[in-house]
Amino acid sequence: MNKQKIAQERIEILFKLAQEEFDKHPERSKRYLELVDKIRTKVNLRLTKEQKKLFCKKCHTLWIKGKTLEIKKCAKLxxxxxxxxxxxxxKL
Ligand SMILES: [Zn+2]
Known part of the structure; x- marks a missing residue:
């Protein structure tokens, strides 16, 4: 298995953990998402479009619609x- 494949798998696990922990341990959830970024940068991996919509790249907060995330819809954009x-x- 190559490094990127392993990283991808780890990232998927971290996303899952971040979602599971968000309600009870938001700080832990944030730490998992920081790790996602670290792993991603280390192996130069691009997140999928769907993964990019899961959390804030700047503050590593898990995005939950209506709670930590607001989506503005723009026609054709x-x-x-x-x-x-x-x-x-x-813009995503
Ligand atoms: Zn943020």
Missing amino acids: PDIYICKACDTER
Whole structure:
């Protein structure tokens, strides 16, 4: 197995853990997502489009619609994802 494949698998596990821990341990959830970023940078891996929509790249908060995330829909344009934790806007 190559490094990227292993990294991809680890990242998927970390996403799952971050989602499981979010309600009870938001800080732990954040740490998992920081790890995702670290692993990703280390092996130069691109997250999938779906994975990018799961959390804030800036503050590593897990995005839950209506809770930590607001989505602005624009016709013919990419949606704007607004992180409610740090107010960062991203087109996704
Ligand atoms: Zn944020």
